[in-house]
Amino acid sequence: MMTDTLTETPTLVQPKAPLLRWRVITDHAVLIVGALFMLMPLVLVFTTASLPDAEIVKHGLQLRIGDQLDDNFTKAMFETSGFTDANSGLVMLKNSMILGVGFAVGKIVLGMMAAYALVYFRLRFALFAFWVIFTTLLLPLEVRILPSYEVIQGLGLMNTYTGLIVPLIASATATFFFRQFFRSVPEELVEAARIDGAGPLKFFIDILVPLSRTMIAAMFIIMFVYGWNQYLWPTMITTDEGMFTLVRGIKQITQVLEGTNLPEYGRANLLAIIAVLPPVAIVVFFQSWFVKGLTDSDK
Amino acid sequence: MASVILNNLKKTYPNGFQAVHGADFTIRDGEFIVLVGPSGCGKSTLLRMIAGLEDISEGTLSIDGQVVNTIDPADRDIAMVFQNYALYPHMSVAKNMAYGLKNRKISKAEIEKLVARAAQVLNLTEMLDRKPSQLSGGQRQRVAMGRAIVRNPKLFLFDEPLSNLDAKLRGQMRIEIRRLQRELGVTSVYVTHDQVEAMTMADRIVVLNGGRIEQIGTPAEIYHRPASTFVASFMGAPPMNLLAATAAENGAVSLGQDIQVAAGADLAAGRKVTFGLRPEDVALVAEGGIPFDVQIVEELGANRLLHGQVAAQPFTVSVPKDNPATTGRNQLLVRPETVHLFADGVGARI
Numbered sequence: 001m002m003t004d005t006l007t008e009t010p011t012l013v014q015p016k017a018p019l020l021r022w023r024v025i026t027d028h029a030v031l032i033v034g035a036l037f038m039l040m041p042l043v044l045v046f047t048t049a050s051l052p053d054a055e056i057v058k059h060g061l062q063l064r065i066g067d068q069l070d071d072n073f074t075k076a077m078f079e080t081s082g083f084t085d086a087n088s089g090l091v092m093l094k095n096s097m098i099l100g101v102g103f104a105v106g107k108i109v110l111g112m113m114a115a116y117a118l119v120y121f122r123l124r125f126a127l128f129a130f131w132v133i134f135t136t137l138l139l140p141l142e143v144r145i146l147p148s149y150e151v152i153q154g155l156g157l158m159n160t161y162t163g164l165i166v167p168l169i170a171s172a173t174a175t176f177f178f179r180q181f182f183r184s185v186p187e188e189l190v191e192a193a194r195i196d197g198a199g200p201l202k203f204f205i206d207i208l209v210p211l212s213r214t215m216i217a218a219m220f221i222i223m224f225v226y227g228w229n230q231y232l233w234p235t236m237i238t239t240d241e242g243m244f245t246l247v248r249g250i251k252q253i254t255q256v257l258e259g260t261n262l263p264e265y266g267r268a269n270l271l272a273i274i275a276v277l278p279p280v281a282i283v284v285f286f287q288s289w290f291v292k293g294l295t296d297s298d299k
Numbered sequence: 300m301a302s303v304i305l306n307n308l309k310k311t312y313p314n315g316f317q318a319v320h321g322a323d324f325t326i327r328d329g330e331f332i333v334l335v336g337p338s339g340c341g342k343s344t345l346l347r348m349i350a351g352l353e354d355i356s357e358g359t360l361s362i363d364g365q366v367v368n369t370i371d372p373a374d375r376d377i378a379m380v381f382q383n384y385a386l387y388p389h390m391s392v393a394k395n396m397a398y399g400l401k402n403r404k405i406s407k408a409e410i411e412k413l414v415a416r417a418a419q420v421l422n423l424t425e426m427l428d429r430k431p432s433q434l435s436g437g438q439r440q441r442v443a444m445g446r447a448i449v450r451n452p453k454l455f456l457f458d459e460p461l462s463n464l465d466a467k468l469r470g471q472m473r474i475e476i477r478r479l480q481r482e483l484g485v486t487s488v489y490v491t492h493d494q495v496e497a498m499t500m501a502d503r504i505v506v507l508n509g510g511r512i513e514q515i516g517t518p519a520e521i522y523h524r525p526a527s528t529f530v531a532s533f534m535g536a537p538p539m540n541l542l543a544a545t546a547a548e549n550g551a552v553s554l555g556q557d558i559q560v561a562a563g564a565d566l567a568a569g570r571k572v573t574f575g576l577r578p579e580d581v582a583l584v585a586e587g588g589i590p591f592d593v594q595i596v597e598e599l600g601a602n603r604l605l606h607g608q609v610a611a612q613p614f615t616v617s618v619p620k621d622n623p624a625t626t627g628r629n630q631l632l633v634r635p636e637t638v639h640l641f642a643d644g645v646g647a648r649i
Binding site: 186188189192193195206211213 | 378
């Protein structure tokens with residue numbers, strides 16, 4: 001019996017090889033088409049940013065690289081527009097950065113602390129509290145935008161980073177993910193730490209936070225991109241041009257279709273590229289953490 | 300190092316389930332006590348009550364003369380080794396061992412000295428910078444031991460520490476833990492469901508069943524004079540044969556069907572009893588014994604197990620490797636001094 005199966009196996013593998021090659025080709029074809037589909041708009045944005053504005057107005061979008069890239073970059077980053085001359089690309093980049101990082105950090109800190117309380121402490125209404133927090137998932141900022149606006153304005157937080165960030169933080173996503181994660185941490189670890197003399201705060205900082213680092217990285221990516229891409233709320237809450245974020249500011253530039261001015265397509269598209277880069281960089285940078293988190297089962 | 304006094308300890312859960320029905324015994328200074336029993340017998344609950352991880356519902360617990368019922372686990376001066384080791388995965392071996400000391404505000408130089416010494420005792424010196432994920436099961440087990448001994452506590456608690464290791468390693472670690480405990484002389488409580496571990500490691504064994512203590516005694520006492528049918532069947536592999544029997548005249552018991560065995564018992568004739576006999580306490584004879592119908596022979600190398608029936612009840616005999624063993628009708632010789640008798644129903648030893 002044993003020798004039979006041993007001699008048979010090689011002949012079985014042989015006919016499968018050409019089939020496998022075809023599969024590789026089709027798989028790659030699908031992937032390439034998908035990648036092109038995702039990338040073409042970005043390529044168009046890039047070529048547009050390199051052509052003179054007049055060209056775009058005359059001929060529309062083109063897949064041709066022009067010579068205006070430098071010019072448009074300088075304009076996009078350092079030249080101001082609007083009425084107060086306060087929203088250069090650099091300023092908007094800074095504002096977007098503050099919103100993205102502030103939102104992600106705030107959300108992670110708040111979510112972790114809330115989840116810690118819910119999972120590790122015998123609170124009488126812990127489950128009820130959790131579900132109340134959970135319902136905020138059904139009420140994103142867009143739904144409660146008027147009352148939120150009212151509150152922020154009442155507190156005098158218009159055109160401040162606090163007003164920009166805090167209302168966005170108030171939702172359950174991070175709390176929910178960290179709660180699920182903490183529940184998967186073995187009970188024995190908590191007990192070992194108790195016997196080792198770690199109080200609640202020490203356990204949180206010495207054990208739980210380091211254990212969650214891949215989770216924190218994952219949350220940071222998601223939250224940073226989410227915060228960075230916010231449009232509606234920044235539009236409502238920032239009227240001061242010095243507080244504009246990139247995503248909100250780009251729109252303003254293409255809108256100046258008045259008098260003999262041409263819309264500054266090149267500049268706007270270059271700003272769009274700049275707006276895309278940080279989230280991409282964050283994902284690329286944290287990707288190694290992501291993979292590590294998936295392969296290194298740490299707990 | 301300390302003695303531990305359990306004074307009628309009880310544990311009742313909020314849902315009314317009583318996990319421990321009054322544990323009452325004293326652990327002597329330096330003693331190695333093994334709590335053994337099937338799963339759900341309350342042995343882990345009892346250990347966790349000693350550790351302070353589980354509240355005590357009733358009774359008092361004192362360690363080294365001090366009642367510790369309401370004292371925090373960290374302040375009981377105990378160390379615990381967990382089933383899954385519970386090592387901090389993000390800390391190196393050295394940091395794992397040092398964590399308890401660090402929290403107790405011991406100076407850095409002192410910690411380094413203590414960790415180095417513990418690592419040397421456990422052969423972990425080369426692994427101090429590794430993370431737990433880079434260690435084998437046996438090494439992790441040793442780190443967990445290191446975390447316990449580095450603090451030099453009054454009491455070691457072990458919660459089934461070897462159950463995740465393979466059989467060979469388990470045998471080694473058994474000896475290693477026992478040697479270490481002897482050397483350090485630290486009072487220890489060890490929980491296991493494995494009767495071999497209990498027999499080989501314990502100074503005294505506490506056998507638990509359904510939250511009640513069945514028997515406390517040295518391994519030899521437990522083995523040779525089990526207090527109940529439960530202890531008799533739980534301790535020893537293969538377990539003791541237990542047959543329904545009736546007391547007869549002249550200290551004999553009747554196994555039915557006219558099979559009478561001299562048991563050296565002094566019982567009223569006609570009383571129902573449970574007749575117990577260890578598989579290795581019987582010998583096969585050519586004739587004149589009680590009939591034993593063998594159905595299966597298990598070859599174990601050092602000995603053979605013969606499974607069959609005596610008086611229509613299941614019976615197992617273990618014979619040395621040199622004895623011939625065949626299926627079919629055999630004859631058994633029973634020596635009266637090896638017979639254990641238990642009261643019918645309650646199962647207590649007579």
